[in-house]
Amino acid sequence: MPPTLESEEHKALRTAVATLGKSHGRTYDRATLWSDAAKLGYLGVNLPEAYGGGGGGIAELSIVLEELGAAGCPLLMMIVSPAICGTVIARFGTQDQKRTWLPALADGTRTMAFGITEPDAGSNSHRISTTARRDQDTGDWILTGRKVFVSGVDIADATLIVGRAEDSRTGSLKPCLFIVPRDAPGFARRQIDMELHAVEKQFELTLDDVRLPADALVGDEDAGLLQLFAGLNPERIMTAAFAIGMGRHALAQAVAYARDRTVWSTPIGAHQAIAHPLAQAHIDLELARLMMQKAAHLYDIGDDAGAGEAANMAKYAAGEACVKAVDQAVHTLGGNGLTREFGIASLITASRVARIAPVSREMILNYVSHQTLGLPKSY
Numbered sequence: 553m554p555p556t557l558e559s560e561e562h563k564a565l566r567t568a569v570a571t572l573g574k575s576h577g578r579t580y581d582r583a584t585l586w587s588d589a590a591k592l593g594y595l596g597v598n599l600p601e602a603y604g605g606g607g608g609g610i611a612e613l614s615i616v617l618e619e620l621g622a623a624g625c626p627l628l629m630m631i632v633s634p635a636i637c638g639t640v641i642a643r644f645g646t647q648d649q650k651r652t653w654l655p656a657l658a659d660g661t662r663t664m665a666f667g668i669t670e671p672d673a674g675s676n677s678h679r680i681s682t683t684a685r686r687d688q689d690t691g692d693w694i695l696t697g698r699k700v701f702v703s704g705v706d707i708a709d710a711t712l713i714v715g716r717a718e719d720s721r722t723g724s725l726k727p728c729l730f731i732v733p734r735d736a737p738g739f740a741r742r743q744i745d746m747e748l749h750a751v752e753k754q755f756e757l758t759l760d761d762v763r764l765p766a767d768a769l770v771g772d773e774d775a776g777l778l779q780l781f782a783g784l785n786p787e788r789i790m791t792a793a794f795a796i797g798m799g800r801h802a803l804a805q806a807v808a809y810a811r812d813r814t815v816w817s818t819p820i821g822a823h824q825a826i827a828h829p830l831a832q833a834h835i836d837l838e839l840a841r842l843m844m845q846k847a848a849h850l851y852d853i854g855d856d857a858g859a860g861e862a863a864n865m866a867k868y869a870a871g872e873a874c875v876k877a878v879d880q881a882v883h884t885l886g887g888n889g890l891t892r893e894f895g896i897a898s899l900i901t902a903s904r905v906a907r908i909a910p911v912s913r914e915m916i917l918n919y920v921s922h923q924t925l926g927l928p929k930s931y
Contacts, residue, residue, distance in 0.1 A: 558845075562615060569594060569616050573623025578801075578895050580625035582751040586660055589616070589627065596658025599638050603654035609852030610635065610786045614793035614844060621797020622804070624895070628752045629665075629704045631790040633657055636783040637664035637712045640729060644771030644779050649731070656709075664731075665708035666783070667699035667757055669910075682759060684715040684728055691766045693717075695730060699757040701909070705741050706753060709734055713759070714780060717773050727780045729770040738762040748901050781860065785851055787910050788863035792844040792870035795906035799837045799870075799877035802899055806830055806881035809888070820884075829880045836873035843869050861924055868916045871906035878903040 558566070572592065576585050589595050598613040599605025606612065617630045638657045641649050656662035673679035682697025695715050705711055713732045716725040732739055738760040746754050771779045807830060810821030820826050847862035878899045882889035890897045907913050921927045 562612070565597075565612060565615050566619055568592070569619035570623060573620045573625050576623070576625045578624030582627070585620075585625055586627060586629070589620075590658070590660025593658075595630065595634055595660050596638070596654075598634055599654050599658045600642055600650075603642070603650055604658040605638075605654065606658075609848065610639070610789050611845065611848035611852055613786075614789055614848050617790055618793040618797040618800075618841075621794055622800040623797075624801050626794055626797055628750065628794065629663055629707070631787055631794060632666045632703055633663045633708070635786040635790045636666045639786050640712065640770060640779060640783040643782050644729075646767065648767065649770060653731075662709045663704065663707060665702055665705045665711040666787075667702045667705075667711050667732075668714040668780075668784075669701050670698060671700050671756075680714060680716050680727060682713065682715040683725070684717040684730060686717075687763075693730060693764045693766065693768060695732070695759045695762040695764065697759050699759075701744065702741075702755045702757055704752040705734070705755040705757065706743070711739075711757070712770070712783075713757075726774065727777060728773050729779060729783075730764055730768045731770060732759070732762060732764065732768070736762050736764065748905065749898050750902065778856075781856065784910070785847075785856065785859050785863045788867040789844060789847045789851065789859075791906055791910060792840060792847070792863075792866040795867075795870035795874035795903070796837055796841050796844065798899060798903060798906070799833070799874035802874075802878045802881035802896055802903075803830065803833050803837065805894060805896060806877075806884040809885050809894075826884060830884065833873070833877040833880050836869075837877060840866065840869035840873045861920070864911070864916045864919050867906070867911070868913055871913060874906050875903045 572588060593606050594616045596604060597606035597608045597616060598610055601607035613635055617626060620626050634657055638654060641653050670680055673681060682695065684693050684695050687694060695713065697715065702711065710731050710733045713730045714727050715730060717728045718725060739762050740758045741755045744754040744756055810826050810830065811819055813820045843862060843866040847859055847866045850862050851859035881896050882900065885894060885896060888894055922929055
């Protein structure tokens with residue numbers, strides 16, 4: 553179990569990242585903040601020191617994302633580039649892949665997107681229809697399929713694509729991961745028109761016989777789900793950090809408003825109808841953070857099975873806490889909660905992302921009921 557209190561190093565990291573976040577604020581420029589975070593070593597804090605990273609883990613990276621979110625300037629691509637892609641390459645990539653990608657991901661000069669979700673399969677890896685087949689003459693891989701809701705493809709140098717290739721031992725199709733350069737022939741993207749007003753855009757991808765060299769494969773083509781979940785568990789933990797940071801940002805604005813807004817000579821925060829829901833939102837966020845810290849700890853010590861359960865629970869708890877915190881913040885500010893001046897209204901949509909992606913709350917409940925409680929499946 554992780555310690556109940558953060559280490560002095562973690563506290564110092566929180567303070568330093570919070571200072572950076574406050575210097576940018578919610579009107580931040582993504583590229584500038586990304587560059588500043590990279591220069592300070594925050595983007596690669598989880599990556600191996602041998603490849604330019606900080607030598608830490610998901611615990612440290614989640615602190616960075618949470619504190620930036622609490623300052624109103626979350627970097628969504630941190631979930632994707634260093635957490636998912638960087639982790640997978642660090643654990644399973646070839647030496648050449650590590651040398652090519654990890655230092656660049658750490659110093660922010662290159663980024664990677666991640667494509668798993670499909671129009672007909674969602675994130676169900678068993679129904680992914682994107683296929684990868686070998687060219688027997690050249691050894692190349694040829695990818696065909698579609699992906700949807702892929703973040704930041706326009707700013708990423710490559711996308712880590714989840715496809716399905718034939719297992720050489722059983723003949724069945726297993727998930728494999730491929731590095732697809734942005735300019736690969738046959739690799740097309742279309743921006744999705746979203747109501748969500750985020751810095752990072754969402755894309756639908758089409759892979760039309762995209763030919764890749766043999767060394768585009770990350771890891772063992774027969775390893776299957778092991779390699780995939782090496783990236784998905786950090787994704788859930790980092791999504792929890794994203795949600796907790798967002799919830800903290802909304803709550804801080806609501807508390808400040810409730811403390812200063814005076815009606816009939818009394819601050820509205822003195823009324824329990826206002827104070828108690830804000831207190832409950834704070835409690836829920838703190839509880840979600842504890843589960844997130846547990847999940848990160850388990851992942852960083854190599855307990856993949858334990859981390860899988862905890863990461864799902866952390867993502868669920870953080871998503872629920874975030875939605876409630878944002879809703880209560882808007883309610884506390886009343887009409888001001890819907891103005892651009894305070895910027896909370898935009899979080900109404902954004903907070904739902906943590907409930908929906910990368911896995912829905914219902915699928916997490918399915919996971920816990922089946923895997924943890926041992927109840928039978930209905931599907």
